[in-house]
Amino acid sequence: MRKDTLSFSCVGLGLLFMVAGCGPSLAPSKPLSELSPQEVQGRAVYQQDCASCHYANKTGDLHGPSLFAMYRKKYLPSGAPANDDRVTQVIVRGRGMMPGCGNQLDNQQLQALLAYLHTL
Ligand code: HEC
Structure with a gap:
């Protein structure tokens, strides 16, 4: 009996998140209060x-496309796969109008940034 009640409230919670989110398919990002120390550094x-x-x-563009839910989609705005290799390349080398940040970030900062982007 307890199990049933539990799974029921989980479904309820899931629905609540969907209603509160930005679209029908994308739940909100991980709450800031739940970020790990590495993710906080990345933020x-x-x-x-x-x-x-x-x-x-x-969602929406500022100078570049929104990073919201970036890793929860299969592709980046350019059509490249949304994975760490590709995103690292964009961050380090830049792309189009985006300047590369490779010289400003050490590897630890880069890894932290990627970890944070995964929470979006
Ligand atoms: C000066 C503005 C600027 C800054 C700073 C900047 N970006 Fe960008 N970014 C852009 C623009 C413009 C694009 C679109 C580039 C294009 O596709 O031609 C872009 C594209 C991207 C993309 C999508 C790449 C793709 O393949 O579609 C990612 C991911 C990204 N930026 C991440 C970052 C991250 C992470 C940082 C911080 C380290 C950052 N950007 C800093 C302007 C910027």
Whole structure:
């Protein structure tokens, strides 16, 4: 009996998240209060190096496309697969109007940034 009640409330919670989210298919990002220390560090990197051009918590373009739910989609806006290899390449080398940040970030900051982007 307890099990039934539990799974029922989980479904309820899931529905609530969907209603609160930005679209029918995308749940909200991981709440800030649940970020790991590495993800928190990555968020600081995002705020310093990416936030001026990219939204993280809503859809729509700023100077570049929104990073919201980036890894939860199969492809990046360019059509390249949304994986760490590709995203690292974009961050380090830049792309089109986006300048590369390779010289400003050490590997630890880069890994933290990727970890944060995975929470979006
Ligand atoms: C000066 C503005 C600017 C900054 C700063 C910037 N970007 Fe971008 N970004 C852009 C623009 C413009 C594009 C679109 C480039 C294109 O496709 O021609 C883009 C594209 C992207 C893409 C999509 C690539 C693809 O293949 O579709 C990702 C992912 C991305 N940026 C991540 C980041 C991250 C992470 C940072 C911080 C380290 C960052 N950007 C900093 C302007 C910026």
